[in-house]
Amino acid sequence: MCRLFAMSSAEPLSPIVALEALDVMREGHDGSGVGLFLRDLGGPFEEMKDAPILSGIFTEKGLKRLDAYMMNIGFMTKYKLSIKVPKTPPPGVPKRDVYLVRAYEYPEEWENLSFDQIAERLVRIRLELRAMGEAEKDMIVFSFWPDVIMIKEIGEPIQIAEHLKLDRKELKARILMAQGRQNTNYAINLYACHPFFLQGYSTMTNGENTAFVPIREFLQSRNFPGYTGYQSDSEVFTHILHYTITRLGLGIEAYKHVITPLRDEDIARHPDGPMLQQIKHGCRRLIIDGPNCVIGSLPDHSLFMVQDRKKLRPGVVGGKPGCFAFSSEICGLDAAIPDRDKSRDFQPMYLDTAIVGPERQEVTICRQTSPLVHRP
Amino acid sequence: MPSNIPIGPSTLSTFDLPWQILWDKDRCTLCGQCTAVCPVHAIELGVFRKRTVDPAWGSGSKPSTSFSLYYGIRQKTAPANACVGCAMCTLVCPNDAIRPLRAEEDDKLRFHRNQGGQARNRGGRRNVPGTVLDRIKFIRISMLTDPALDAGRHEFEIRTLLGRVLDPEDNLKFLNQNGWIPPVREIYPLVIGSMSFGALSPTMWEGLQMGVAYLNEQMGMPVRMCTGEGGCPPRLLRSRFLKYVILQIASGYFGWDEIIHALPHMKEDPCAIEIKYGQGAKPGDGGLLMWYKVNKLIAAIRGVPPGVSLPSPPTHQTQYSIEESVAKMIQSMYMAWGFRVPVYPKISATSTALAVLNNLVRNPYAGGLGIDGEDGGTGAAYNVSMNHMGHPIASNIRDAYLTLVQSGKQNEIPLIAGGGIGKSGNLAANAAALIMLGASAVQVGKSIMQAAAGCLGSETDRCNICNIGQCPKGITSQDPRLYRRLDPEKVAERLVDVYVSFDTELKKIIAPLGRSTALPIGMSDALGIDDRDVAERLHIQYVV
Ligand code: SF4
Ligand code: SF4
Numbered sequence: 001m002c003r004l005f006a007m008s009s010a011e012p013l014s015p016i017v018a019l020e021a022l023d024v025m026r027e028g029h030d031g032s033g034v035g036l037f038l039r040d041l042g043g044p045f046e047e048m049k050d051a052p053i054l055s056g057i058f059t060e061k062g063l064k065r066l067d068a069y070m071m072n073i074g075f076m077t078k079y080k081l082s083i084k085v086p087k088t089p090p091p092g093v094p095k096r097d098v099y100l101v102r103a104y105e106y107p108e109e110w111e112n113l114s115f116d117q118i119a120e121r122l123v124r125i126r127l128e129l130r131a132m133g134e135a136e137k138d139m140i141v142f143s144f145w146p147d148v149i150m151i152k153e154i155g156e157p158i159q160i161a162e163h164l165k166l167d168r169k170e171l172k173a174r175i176l177m178a179q180g181r182q183n184t185n186y187a188i189n190l191y192a193c194h195p196f197f198l199q200g201y202s203t204m205t206n207g208e209n210t211a212f213v214p215i216r217e218f219l220q221s222r223n224f225p226g227y228t229g230y231q232s233d234s235e236v237f238t239h240i241l242h243y244t245i246t247r248l249g250l251g252i253e254a255y256k257h258v259i260t261p262l263r264d265e266d267i268a269r270h271p272d273g274p275m276l277q278q279i280k281h282g283c284r285r286l287i288i289d290g291p292n293c294v295i296g297s298l299p300d301h302s303l304f305m306v307q308d309r310k311k312l313r314p315g316v317v318g319g320k321p322g323c324f325a326f327s328s329e330i331c332g333l334d335a336a337i338p339d340r341d342k343s344r345d346f347q348p349m350y351l352d353t354a355i356v357g358p359e360r361q362e363v364t365i366c367r368q369t370s371p372l373v374h375r376p
Numbered sequence: 377m378p379s380n381i382p383i384g385p386s387t388l389s390t391f392d393l394p395w396q397i398l399w400d401k402d403r404c405t406l407c408g409q410c411t412a413v414c415p416v417h418a419i420e421l422g423v424f425r426k427r428t429v430d431p432a433w434g435s436g437s438k439p440s441t442s443f444s445l446y447y448g449i450r451q452k453t454a455p456a457n458a459c460v461g462c463a464m465c466t467l468v469c470p471n472d473a474i475r476p477l478r479a480e481e482d483d484k485l486r487f488h489r490n491q492g493g494q495a496r497n498r499g500g501r502r503n504v505p506g507t508v509l510d511r512i513k514f515i516r517i518s519m520l521t522d523p524a525l526d527a528g529r530h531e532f533e534i535r536t537l538l539g540r541v542l543d544p545e546d547n548l549k550f551l552n553q554n555g556w557i558p559p560v561r562e563i564y565p566l567v568i569g570s571m572s573f574g575a576l577s578p579t580m581w582e583g584l585q586m587g588v589a590y591l592n593e594q595m596g597m598p599v600r601m602c603t604g605e606g607g608c609p610p611r612l613l614r615s616r617f618l619k620y621v622i623l624q625i626a627s628g629y630f631g632w633d634e635i636i637h638a639l640p641h642m643k644e645d646p647c648a649i650e651i652k653y654g655q656g657a658k659p660g661d662g663g664l665l666m667w668y669k670v671n672k673l674i675a676a677i678r679g680v681p682p683g684v685s686l687p688s689p690p691t692h693q694t695q696y697s698i699e700e701s702v703a704k705m706i707q708s709m710y711m712a713w714g715f716r717v718p719v720y721p722k723i724s725a726t727s728t729a730l731a732v733l734n735n736l737v738r739n740p741y742a743g744g745l746g747i748d749g750e751d752g753g754t755g756a757a758y759n760v761s762m763n764h765m766g767h768p769i770a771s772n773i774r775d776a777y778l779t780l781v782q783s784g785k786q787n788e789i790p791l792i793a794g795g796g797i798g799k800s801g802n803l804a805a806n807a808a809a810l811i812m813l814g815a816s817a818v819q820v821g822k823s824i825m826q827a828a829a830g831c832l833g834s835e836t837d838r839c840n841i842c843n844i845g846q847c848p849k850g851i852t853s854q855d856p857r858l859y860r861r862l863d864p865e866k867v868a869e870r871l872v873d874v875y876v877s878f879d880t881e882l883k884k885i886i887a888p889l890g891r892s893t894a895l896p897i898g899m900s901d902a903l904g905i906d907d908r909d910v911a912e913r914l915h916i917q918y919v920v
Contacts, residue, residue, distance in 0.1 A: 279548070
């Protein structure tokens with residue numbers, strides 16, 4: 001079972017904080033991979049919140065192809081963070097040429113586009129690059145989105161942090177999400193590493209999603225190019241989140257209603273019962289109902305956590321105003337925010353969605369039996 | 377017995393029959409129970425003459441011959457009276473003195489059954505044991521803690537949907553605009569398939585209905601039962617139990633007068649309306665109720681004179697095409713119940729099933745599609761239809777499901793699979809396999825009869841005389857002397873047992889998959905089979 005850690009802090013933090021928290025939970029992951037998601041960036045990226053940032057891993061040749069491709073469609077490099085790695089990687093970590101984090105200037109002709117149009121195009125470009133990379137094995141692209149950096153690699157989290165020198169001052173963010181991977185089912189593949197990302201929505205999960213095949217089939221048939229990839233059964237959680245909010249026009253508190261709907265008796269008593277019944281029917285294929293804990297981040301910079309219906313996966317939220325963390329084990333939380341009021345730690349139960357909003361002042365709990373806030 | 381027995385071309389000896397009666401003279405008390413109970417009069421009391429020769433061993437005595445008479449059981453060999461192997465005689469014999477024995481080689485009777493130019497007509501189903509469903513294995517079982525749930529202790533909500541489910545985006549849009557959202561029912565995924573009132577005896581019907589009501593009201597399992605062709609008893613139509621019933625309208629429209637007349641008096645809506653186009657056991661045939669079963673009551677409910685055979689036409693003669701049928705019939709049925717009741721067609725599995733499905737997809741009213749495979753059962757059909765026609769359900773349902781997946785409609789039109797589920801007694805395993813292949817629900821008839829009422833029919837042509845109304849168990853007979861054998865209370869009790877144990881087994885299969893509130897519909901990654909061709913055809917894993 002993978003270990004998860006996420007943090008939302010008013011002060012930009014180094015990703016090392018998250019990786020150290022993973023390290024204390026180490027018996028839960030086997031070094032088969034680590035994924036890092038950074039948002040609401042600090043340092044040099046603070047000044048360019050709107051610029052799309054491309055993150056990925058490239059070979060020298062891939063980099064040349066990338067440059068040619070991006071130039072061709074009119075993107076100019078605005079800033080880049082070069083990660084030079086030592087010649088010999090730590091044991092178990094593959095040898096790579098370049099880890100790329102590069103912010104771009106939009107092409108001129110994009111100026112008059114609406115944000116939705118831009119979002120659409122950014123996804124297409126990311127997918128195209130990914131396809132190019134898969135064809136020639138020279139690029140792996142994780143994200144292409146403003147104010148977001150993603151780094152993934154195979155190996156022990158802490159060793160990777162040292163190898164990539166992640167404690168540099170340019171790399172700081174107010175939202176961190178990290179996962180130490182325990183490979184249970186599929187072959188080790190970087191695209192299978194959490195967190196997953198799509199148009200500003202990102203999630204990571206532990207536990208196995210056994211409903212993967214029907215959910216994948218459902219999403220793939222929704223006519224949206226971003227619903228693709230699926231190297232991991234957990235990737236669908238990100239896409240369901242995206243679908244719930246962007247396609248169905250529901251709020252984050254409805255996410256749990258989609259993946260783990262209430263029982264019929266509870267729906268009958270619910271103030272939004274008729275609508276929830278329709279959601280339960282229409283989104284039936286998206287019910288996960290397996291043992292999972294999902295931690296995610298939204299474009300408005302909130303972080304949230306939900307559990308499967310039986311709450312078989314642990315998960316805890318705690319912190320203090322200005323700084324909250326979500327962890328799959330209490331020891332991870334202890335490592336990251338030791339000086340919090342532990343009596344206020346919260347473990348979401350099977351009806352709860354725990355949310356820390358962009359103000360980072362408190363943990364909001366949405367119970368599934370409470371009225372919905374957003375309606376489409 | 378005369379020594380000059382006439383031997384014609386179709387004269388048969390008992391040895392030529394599929395079943396031979398073994399009768400033990402020493403045990404028999406000549407009570408006559410066996411001959412009284414035999415549904416086909418295959419046995420009669422016989423008088424036997426025995427000659428005893430005394431060779432006279434000692435000196436002085438002369439050899440002699442004496443004759444004696446004794447009474448016993450004689451088996452008839454006329455095709456109409458051939459023993460059907462039901463073993464009712466064994467069941468009633470106080471001394472275990474009699475039993476049918478299956479012939480060790482193929483019987484010759486099969487060549488002589490079609491007497492008077494009449495092809496053989498029988499009930500039951502295709503006489504081929506085993507199905508591909510029995511060979512499918514569930515291979516996705518977690519050995520770590522990850523998905524496995526405790527089948528015995530976790531809470532499960534085993535439900536499926538019947539009715540058109542809209543695409544979630546449209547659904548929420550319509551909801552906000554107060555548009556029409558098609559009615560959807562949450563039902564238990566194991567439906568009692570259509571068995572008509574005329575085909576089943578009143579005690580059987582009553583037993584099933586009681587069992588269904590108990591399952592719903594006491595066990596909290598929303599089990600539904602479909603009526604077949606022939607309508608529905610008026611009292612049921614006007615009762616609150618109607619909500620557990622799926623009314624079938626078949627091509628003969630028998631009994632629909634009664635249903636239409638009852639409409640204003642209905643306290644509840646029926647669960648759904650099934651429009652029957654075909655039956656898996658006899659694709660291309662309509663229904664058939666032979667005159668033996670058309671007694672006064674049945675005739676009254678069906679609106680026909682008593683004592684005549686009632687064949688339904690193979691298609692709905694009022695409809696010109698499937699497009700028309702979908703547009704017209706489905707819609708008018710919706711209208712009849714104020715658009716509150718889901719309506720769906722049922723067809724036999726055939727290679728044209730996909731054409732029907734594609735038609736339904738385009739019609740916003742179609743509430744599902746029932747597909748009945750070649751192993752489905754029937755009360756009466758020609759042997760040739762049952763044994764040699766039809767399409768296996770597994771690949772048909774799989775094709776249908778994958779077609780829906782391609783167009784993204786897999787959540788929208790529920791597929792109900794039927795035909796041979798539980799044929800070898802593996803009800804839950806067969807049902808789960810079909811669900812994972814893509815069915816939203818499964819329907820069973822014969823296995824329920826076998827389990828709940830002790831139907832004797834088997835895949836080796838045992839019994840199968842449902843058509844002539846002489847069902848030895850009283851399941852498919854309209855003769856009170858026969859159907860009084862069946863205690864409806866006991867049928868209800870057994871039905872509940874069957875469902876509860878099915879439920880336990882289904883949970884055992886889906887719990888290791890981590891499923892507890894949503895059925896594993898289409899979770900084909902959990903299936904494997906040891907036959908490469910089948911695996912490839914069904915898009916499941918090949919495992920040896
Ligand atoms: S087995 Fe059935 S059909 Fe055969 S003799 Fe006995 S009662 Fe009659
Ligand atoms: S027992 Fe009755 S229902 Fe079963 S096969 Fe025989 S006649 Fe048909």
